Amino acid sequence: MADHRIRELDLTGKIRMRLVPVAREVRALHEQRGNPSHEHSGSRQNGRGGTTVAARQWRIQKGEDGRRHLVETLRFSSREIQDLLRTNVTDAGWTWRGVLHKP
Incomplete structure (x- = not known):
C-alpha cells in the first residue's frame, strides 16, 4: 500500500497493490478522499478506480x-x-493492472 496525505488541501489517498506472483502482475486500486477544490469546501469528494x-x-x-x-x-x-x-513494477518485469474494486 502507498499512502499520501496533503494537509493543505485536506486530501488523502491510497494505492492498494496486490501481488499475483503466478501471473507476475500487480493489481492496483487507487482510492482518494478529501476536498481538492477550496471552492467547494463544504463537500468532501471520494473516488475509487482510475x-x-x-x-x-x-x-x-x-x-x-x-x-x-x-x-x-x-x-x-x-x-x-x-x-x-x-x-x-514494469521495470522489474511485472505487469501493472488497475482495478475498480478491492482486490
Whole structure:
C-alpha cells in the first residue's frame, strides 16, 4: 500500500497493490478522499478506480518590478505517484493492472 496525505488541501489517498506472483502482475486500486477544490469546501469528494486528482495553490506576491504576480505555492497530482509505482513494477518485469474494486 502507498499512502499520501496533503494537509493543505485536506486530501488523502491510497494505492492498494496486490501481488499475483503466478501471473507476475500487480493489481492496483487507487482510492482518494478529501476536498481538492477550496471552492467547494463544504463537500468532501471520494473516488475509487482510475481517478486522477490534480490541485494547485497560488498566492499573490509583489515582484521586483513592484507589480503583483501570482506565485504557485503548492502543486499536487496523484498521477505522479501512480506513474512512479507503475514504472517500478514494469521495470522489474511485472505487469501493472488497475482495478475498480478491492482486490
